[in-house]
Amino acid sequence: MAAFIAAAMLSVLAIGYVVVRMLGPERTVDKVETRVTRYQCPMHPTIIRDQPGSCPICGMDLVPMIEPESRSAGSTVLGMAAVSIEPEHRRRMGLRLGRIENRELSLEVRTSARILVDETRQHRVTAKIEGWVEKLYVATTGQHVRQGEPLLTIYSPELVSAQEEYLSSLEMQTRLDAGDPDASAGGHRLAAAGRRRLELWDISEEQILQLEKTGHVEKYLTLYAPASGWVIERMVLPGQKVMSSDPLLVIADLTHVWADADIYQSDLPRIQVGMPVELSLPARPDKIIRGKVTFLSPTLDPDTRTMRARLEVDNSELLLKPEMYATARLQHELGPRLAAPASAIIFTGTRTLVFREGADRRLFPAEVTLGERSGDYYEVLSGLDEGDSVVVSANFLLDSESSIKAAVEALAGAGPGEPPSEHTGH
Numbered sequence: 500m501a502a503f504i505a506a507a508m509l510s511v512l513a514i515g516y517v518v519v520r521m522l523g524p525e526r527t528v529d530k531v532e533t534r535v536t537r538y539q540c541p542m543h544p545t546i547i548r549d550q551p552g553s554c555p556i557c558g559m560d561l562v563p564m565i566e567p568e569s570r571s572a573g574s575t576v577l578g579m580a581a582v583s584i585e586p587e588h589r590r591r592m593g594l595r596l597g598r599i600e601n602r603e604l605s606l607e608v609r610t611s612a613r614i615l616v617d618e619t620r621q622h623r624v625t626a627k628i629e630g631w632v633e634k635l636y637v638a639t640t641g642q643h644v645r646q647g648e649p650l651l652t653i654y655s656p657e658l659v660s661a662q663e664e665y666l667s668s669l670e671m672q673t674r675l676d677a678g679d680p681d682a683s684a685g686g687h688r689l690a691a692a693g694r695r696r697l698e699l700w701d702i703s704e705e706q707i708l709q710l711e712k713t714g715h716v717e718k719y720l721t722l723y724a725p726a727s728g729w730v731i732e733r734m735v736l737p738g739q740k741v742m743s744s745d746p747l748l749v750i751a752d753l754t755h756v757w758a759d760a761d762i763y764q765s766d767l768p769r770i771q772v773g774m775p776v777e778l779s780l781p782a783r784p785d786k787i788i789r790g791k792v793t794f795l796s797p798t799l800d801p802d803t804r805t806m807r808a809r810l811e812v813d814n815s816e817l818l819l820k821p822e823m824y825a826t827a828r829l830q831h832e833l834g835p836r837l838a839a840p841a842s843a844i845i846f847t848g849t850r851t852l853v854f855r856e857g858a859d860r861r862l863f864p865a866e867v868t869l870g871e872r873s874g875d876y877y878e879v880l881s882g883l884d885e886g887d888s889v890v891v892s893a894n895f896l897l898d899s900e901s902s903i904k905a906a907v908e909a910l911a912g913a914g915p916g917e918p919p920s921e922h923t924g925h
Contacts (some may be wrong), residue, residue: 511695536563541588544903562588576852579864580905582897596856597840597891599883604833604873608766612758612778612810612827614819620752622725626702626741630655633719633737637748640733644724650748653741658700662716665693669711728752731821754822756814758790760827761805769831770795776810778825780818788812788819791831838876843889844869845898854890854897855883862890864901 502823538561540546540554552561566855584594590771630653637650644650697707700714701722710717732749735741751863758778762770772795778788790812799806810827819825844867851869867882883889890897 500507513584515582538563541585544554544900545907547907551652576850576864576866578905579852579898579901581857581861581863582854582901583861584897592893593894594893594897595891596888597843599837599839599879599885599887599889601835601885602876604836604838604871604876604878606769606831606833606871606873608762608769608829608831609768610760610762610827610829611842612825612864614821614823614825615757615759616731616753616821617750617755617811618823620726620728620755621731622728622750623746624650624722624725624748624750626722626745626747627743628653628655628658628720629742630658630720630740632735635735635737637730637733640730642730644728644730644750646724646727648724650722650724651735652721654719657708658720659718661693661696661700661708661717665690665697666710666714666716668693722747724750726750726752753816753817754813756812756819756821758810758812758819758825758827760810760829761800761803762809763805764799766807770806770808770829771831774829774831776812777811777828778812778819778832779828780823780825783818788814788825807847832870833873833878836870837879837883837885838873839867839869839879839883839889840891841872841875842879842891843894844877845894852898853883854894854901856888856890862897862901864898 536552538548540561542557542559543554546554546556548561554561574600633652633654636652637644669881672687672690694707700720729752730748731751735747741747770792772792774792776790776792778790779786790810792808793811794809796807839853843853850866853865853867857863857867865882868880870880
């Protein structure tokens with residue numbers, strides 16, 4: 500009997516195929532999608548009836564569901580079906596819709612940054628003459644000094660000798676000016692050489708003029724601050740002997756600092772020299788300190804697998820201290836992109852879905868391809884068009900109902916009877 504029925508069905512299909520081929524493409528009959536009205540329980544989607552009534556499980560009134568006669572129509576997502584929900588039930592579920600639109604998107608890279616002294620704003624004070632430190636005006640490391648303020652004095656027998664030689668050359672020059680012109684020219688050259696020697700030892704113009712005016716030899720050389728800043732290193736004490744080129748102090752201007760940020764490999768394409776950066780401190784989360792990227796390391800750190808980005812930051816309020824850690828946020832502008840609300844996206848692990856509202860107010864599952872995330876939005880690469888309405892809340896409830904409905908339709912289509920009227924387990 501089963502073999503006879505199968506043979507009959509194959510015969511009918513063959514006749515239909517021949518008729519379609521005879522009609523040709525010009526005479527193909529358009530398919531008309533017919534709709535039937537059925538009634539379904541809002542709480543138990545498997546309860547479907549042809550007539551109005553009550554749910555045999557929970558007693559709720561059945562609501563009409565208008566769907567195509569072809570149960571798989573309207574959904575291109577395997578294992579899911581379109582869902583129709585009345586406005587009242589949408590309100591109870593808390594279902595809301597959002598819109599797909601073009602928006603200005605930007606990416607934020609968030610990382611840690613270590614505060615460093617700006618190397619271009621450091622000044623090392625060195626001795627250019629041998630001697631002994633007589634007096635030290637900088638009492639402690641960390642003291643603030645202004646440009647031109649005295650830092651220390653050095654007693655140097657060599658300096659005393661150089662001053663005496665310069666005074667002798669000036670006296671000789673005066674005597675020679677009244678005599679032979681050739682000898683006078685030599686005297687001028689000798690005096691100029693003595694003056695140049697003092698200048699190379701950082702004797703100021705005022706000190707040399709004072710020496711010429713009074714003829715009094717200074718026993719001590721005073722070193723002055725080359726720039727304003729804070730003394731971050733002090734390598735000398737009173738009475739200490741210093742040699743030529745010995746480092747004595749390091750002065751740093753901390754009103755501008757550097758910050759080294761660690762950038763992971765996945766974020767490297769987004770980081771560029773010149774892009775703005777914002778720093779914040781755990782102790783002052785309300786305070787934003789702005790700067791920019793000035794340098795990118797050409798290599799990765801082999802231990803952390805990160806790239807070092809050098810940030811230049813204004814620190815006029817002195818909130819950032821060297822060796823302090825801060826949180827850095829770097830913004831990369833993407834420009835206008837088609838975007839979907841992040842709350843509309845359902846990640847299943849194997850695919851990415853949204854529920855889109857159709858013209859008949861049914862909610863269709865749609866598979867989408869996403870790009871970068873920017874705040875509360877995802878860039879949409881495919882699957883949606885500008886102006887589409889998508890579900891942004893209660894979409895996981897829709898996901899469950901859609902899957903259950905697709906399973907019910909599959910069961911209903913597998914047999915000659917109507918869909919099952921109750922849950923199997925009840």
